[in-house]
Amino acid sequence: MSVTTSNSYNTLSTLTAGGKSYRFHSLQAFEQNSGLDISRLPYSLKILLENLLRREDGVVVKREDIEAVARWDASAEPDKELQFMPARILLQDFTGVPAVADLAAMRSALARLGGSPSHINPMQPADLIIDHSVQVDLYGTTGALWGNSSIEFERNHERYQFLRWGQSAFRNFSVVPPATGICHQVNLEYLSQVAMVAKTGEEDWVFPDTLVGTDSHTTMINGLGVVGWGVGGIEAEAAMLGQPCSMLIPQVVGFRLTGALAPGATATDLVLTVTQMLRKKGVVGKFVEFFGPGAASLNIADRATIGNMAPEYGATIGVFPVDGQTTEYLRLTGRGDIVPLVEAYYQQQKLWHDVNQPDPSYSDILELDLAQVEPSLAGPMRPMDRVNLKEVRGSFRKQLITLRSHDAARVDKETMSRWLGEGGAPVTVAPELMEHPDKSLGALGHCVPVRQPDGTAYNLCHGSVVIAAITSCTNTSNPSVMIGAGLLARNAVRRGLQVRPWVKTSLAPGSKVVTDYLAAAGLTPYLEALRFHLVGYGCTTCIGNSGPLAEHISGAVVKGDLAVAAVLSGNRNFEGRINSHVRANYLASPPLVVAYALAGNVNIDLTLDAIGTDPNGDPVYLKDIWPNEQEVAQLVQSCVHAESFSRNYADVFQGDEQWMALQVPTGELYQWQEGSSYIKEPPFFADLTRGPQPVQDVKEARVLALLGDSITTDHISPAGSIAKDSPAGRYLISLGIQPKEFNSYGARRGNHEVMVRGTFANTRIRNQLVPGVEGGVTKCFVGNGKGNGQMSIFDAAEKYRAAGVPLIVIAGKEYGTGSSRDWAAKGTKLLGVRAVIAESFERIHRSNLVGMGVLPLQFLPGENPATLRLDGTESFDLEGLSEVAPGQQLQVNYRNVDGAQGSFTVQVRIDTTNELDYYRHGGILPFVLRQFLK
Known part of the structure; x- marks a missing residue:
């Protein structure tokens, strides 16, 4: 845990609860000593404020950062960067396997460069829950659970061996075995403590539970009053390695709930209604806080249902403050022993919600009478x-x-x-x-x-x-x-x-x-x-x-x-x-x-x-x-x-006989198996130098895909089954693997050769370079100005790579909507894409692109490929990339097939100075690895 070295506002205090003493940084003391009124500051921003007070060091966190949160202007457009350090990290296995693979590869790279591999460990507690690998092969029978579990282990034993190696090789890293539950429900019912306790020297510290997770629905924990959100696996890995999450102080939208649900309406109907309202309002990149008498009456299960779908309504979080419903739920789920500390800490910090206190100030407010909610589907x-x-x-x-x-x-x-x-x-x-x-x-x-x-x-x-x-x-x-x-x-x-x-x-x-x-x-x-x-x-x-x-x-x-x-x-x-x-x-x-x-x-x-x-x-x-x-x-x-909760979570990390019977490799360095089709050493550190090289300009780039609006990470990232006639399927067949043994893309996320071949391979994606056709296909312009015949996006990328031609992707609004799939960015990088130009980006995917060293660029308002008459057959130049700065504008030059030239201006969507460092190093992980070398 990071502890302040500055304590500029003399906020270090002591709290006694349950007969024990805890050190903490007092928000009341900050208000008194700074002269700044934070009584109407939204709950979520008070959590961020405490995070900064505890970590003030004059370098990463400065006085002006702390005061920027305390002086938050509800109506201002976000422009102030801060460095948020979550208390812990949550991973699921689809994103967790490549995360562990990257950490293992970093150890290998550090060893090659003369460093100490054992230095690579999660510096924040990280929990990985294996929940994404079970598939519904058997159903409608009492043997379905056992049968699907057996098939799951047969398909995934190599991945599970790898994760068990990671559990023993890395400190601060635990794995919840298969057949336990979904990561967000395990997080809600067991992992979260609401008030975190950590020991520094001889002192016990208490502070709010906060987290980031490698699944966008990490926001489910917001229902318990915990501030946390989904990030890509790339950003989560950096947080595990001690890098703060760089963010702009967000706008906070208040959502006032009144009344009660009518008979026949469920929490699902409520969240679908909330999702529709907030999407219509537009809350991408914003925090949403629920308040009002209707919110106070909702139990934690209903609140968690609403928090869970924050990615669907576009918000970073959808949080309910801690109150009596929180502690009642902690008792219900077998965590009654932590209730005295939670109550004492949140009440002392004035983070405890009381319906009689004045409402916080918000950037905007929506309102819903729960009685108006109707039975719905989406x-x-x-x-x-x-x-x-x-x-x-x-x-x-x-x-x-x-x-x-x-x-x-x-x-x-x-x-x-x-x-x-x-x-x-x-x-x-x-x-x-x-x-x-x-x-x-x-x-x-x-x-x-x-x-x-x-x-x-x-x-x-x-x-x-x-x-x-x-x-x-x-x-x-x-x-x-x-x-x-x-x-x-x-x-x-x-x-x-x-x-x-x-x-x-x-x-x-x-x-x-x-x-x-x-x-x-x-x-x-x-x-x-x-x-x-x-x-x-x-x-x-x-x-x-x-x-x-x-x-x-x-x-x-x-x-x-x-x-x-x-x-x-x-x-x-x-x-x-x-x-x-x-x-x-x-x-x-x-x-x-x-x-x-x-x-x-x-x-x-x-x-x-x-x-x-x-x-x-x-x-x-x-x-x-x-x-x-x-x-x-x-x-x-x-x-x-x-x-029931206490019994089921008593031995949550132990696993069943199948899990315990796995043969587990040992050693601080993972011994990569050349013949493995599941776990291969990632290529991101293969040619890593001790220092970054200048970013090269993009010259005569071609468009790999020209895409429309609402392209999701499902369209981009490999997901679901692997078709035998796809590039990934043909690759696996070349290894002697039969189609019935393909498993899914998710299960093979530890093999970059499979994943890069499945990037942009969704059966429903529509590339306007090949109009009227669904699927991951494109035209290639190597050696033919008018474009060669239709081929897979991977095959075209290989032709471009062989010819030394850089690539870009052009898209419409809401590019990267959906799950926080790190391979949507990793696959894009490995295909040779240098930049993505879109009308707008979803928050997590934009961050992931930067984290992989891919430049996100945004069309200016009112402009798009149609207004600029771009059809994807052009070649493009991007110059001055070694000098780009957060938020600056950049000129894009292009040439048509007939030789006519044109240009347009785009906004650079590198939003913070931290992100600029990541981009110049070729990605967040090379940046972190070079810090270890220092």
């Missing part, structure tokens, strides 16, 4: 696209028309208007089971006959729900919605309903506590009766680990070019993410996931249409089986208790 391809439950049918039909525009053109206006309308006769059976689909719609009403191996026959249609998954930290951390799902299942079974045979069902909770309370409530048998068997404890469908669809389902989808659907209780539904065969993906509460599995299609209105028929042939409606709020509350009260 989709079919973005989490901010909320639709009321009654409007889902219309939402899907509009998406279908977009996808099938050539067929829609043949449908008369009257039929189309009727089809798009929300009126009409109610549907009493799933469209798949109708004898005569609406033939007037032609291909828009298309169905494909299917016969399963067991003889079951039905039609598979547009809108058929082929995946229904209760998954993701967002909702499985919330007992109310999980018990609600179990009660809806019970009510459905009692009415004789069954899940449709074409639906792949799964239950993947975020911790073992969930299955404890579902069993205690007597709801497990009903979920299993509807084939919602436990498939694993981890992040599954939400990150693309939904597993393959049955062959008779995927075959029918391909044969009929069907737009089928997934309904999941997750936080991400971007194109191509959930399953490559699924075109429409909707986020929903766990009860609605069960409801859509029963209905079997999103092309119906669940507020009007029957969800199914009972054994007597009578229609059953959603309102007939919807859980009673009072019963939900009673079961939460009686079945969720501290003993």
Whole structure:
């Protein structure tokens, strides 16, 4: 822990709690001694202020930095840089494996350069939770958990051996083994202490728990009052190695909540509403704080649901201050022993929230009456696209028309208007089971006959729900919605309903506590009766680990070019993410996931249409089986208790027999295996010199990809399954690996050869250099000014590399939206991309690009490739790169194919002096490594 050496404001104080004394830096003393009134400073900025007071050294943290936070101007545009040092780091295994690989590679590089490898260790506590590797291969059976776990170990034993080596080789580094839970739920239920304690010499210090994590949904911990957010693996590695997180003091938006949720509305509906409101408002790069009587009444599970989706509404954090709900939750989750310290510290620091105290000053304020929240879903391809439950049918039909525009053109206006309308006769059976689909719609009403191996026959249609998954930290951390799902299942079974045979069902909770309370409530048998068997404890469908669809389902989808659907209780539904065969993906509460599995299609209105028929042939409606709020509350009260949390987390780092049986390498240097297809030494330090070389200008660069708006990190970073005919697939086959052994891109993140071949390889990405085509393809202009024929982006990059041609990427708004995937930046770097020019960047990806030495440049307001008439066939020059400064403007010169020249001005999106250092060193990790050499 960093301790102040300056103490300019004489804030060093002593606190007594639980019979023990602790040293801390007092915000009250700062206010008194500085003469600055911080009483109306937002909660999150007070946390940053304490962080600076504790670390003031006159070099990294100066008096003026501290006063800049204390004098925060709510209306000012962010322009003051500060250095924030989190108390700890959280990693999941997809991003954690390459992080550990980079640390191991840094040890190897340090040894080659004559340094001491043992100096490379996390300097802040770092916890890695293995939660992203389990895949839903088996489902709908009591053996699914054991079977999927066994397959997981078979696929990933080499990665797990590597992580166990890291656990023993590095100090301050712990690993939570597989089949424990999702990192954010484990963080919420166990890891977070709210008030951190650390020993320096003979003294115990207390300070706020803060963190950064290598998953964008690290913000789930904001529900507990902990300030933390997602960063790329690159930035997290630097923080682990003692580098502060450079940031501009943000604007803080207040979100006032009043009232209470109406019957039928869930925390999921609330967060989808909040997400839509904040996305519309525009809060990218800002902090959001929730306050008001409605916020005070929300329990921690509901708050965590809202905090979790901060990346979806674009904010850096979405935080609730610490209050009585916080300490009540700590007691509930078996951490009652830390409550006296939490209460004493936060009250002493005036960080404890009281609804009777004056509201903080905010940059802007939004307001929501909770009673106005309606049952909702979000989709079919973005989490901010909320639709009321009654409007889902219309939402899907509009998406279908977009996808099938050539067929829609043949449908008369009257039929189309009727089809798009929300009126009409109610549907009493799933469209798949109708004898005569609406033939007037032609291909828009298309169905494909299917016969399963067991003889079951039905039609598979547009809108058929082929995946229904209760998954993701967002909702499985919330007992109310999980018990609600179990009660809806019970009510459905009692009415004789069954899940449709074409639906792949799964239950993947975020911790073992969930299955404890579902069993205690007597709801497990009903979920299993509807084939919602436990498939694993981890992040599954939400990150693309939904597993393959049955062959008779995927075959029918391909044969009929069907737009089928997934309904999941997750936080991400971007194109191509959930399953490559699924075109429409909707986020929903766990009860609605069960409801859509029963209905079997999103092309119906669940507020009007029957969800199914009972054994007597009578229609059953959603309102007939919807859980009673009072019963939900009673079961939460009686079945969720501290003993379950204490028992399940008692030996959280130990692991099961499979984990303990792994053969683990030893030694401070990792012995890289030449033949490994999972773990290879990263190339980022291969030719590292003791000092940085001047940044070279970019001359005659070509465009590797010309992209539109909302290009997500899912579009850029390798994710999901590996196609056998893709560059990555061909590479693995060349190693003698069969397609059935490919595993996923996520599992092979420790092998840069696989990952660079999968960068920009998403099946739904659209590169405007090859209009009308989906997938990771481009044109190459080596040796042909008009562009060679269509080829993969990786193959084109290799041709450019061989010819010595630098590359750029051009894109529209919100470039890099989505998960904090470090390989979106690493892969970009390894493809030879020197700069990305976009209309705007999502926060984490912009930072990651800088962290890899790739220059982010932003078009000036009102300009974009269309207004500048850029079509991607030009060559570009970027000059003066060795002299760039944060926030400056830069001229870009270009030449058309016919030789005509032009130029335009861009904003350099290196935002801080720290980032400038990283860029000049070729990335944040070379910068850190060179500091160790000093």
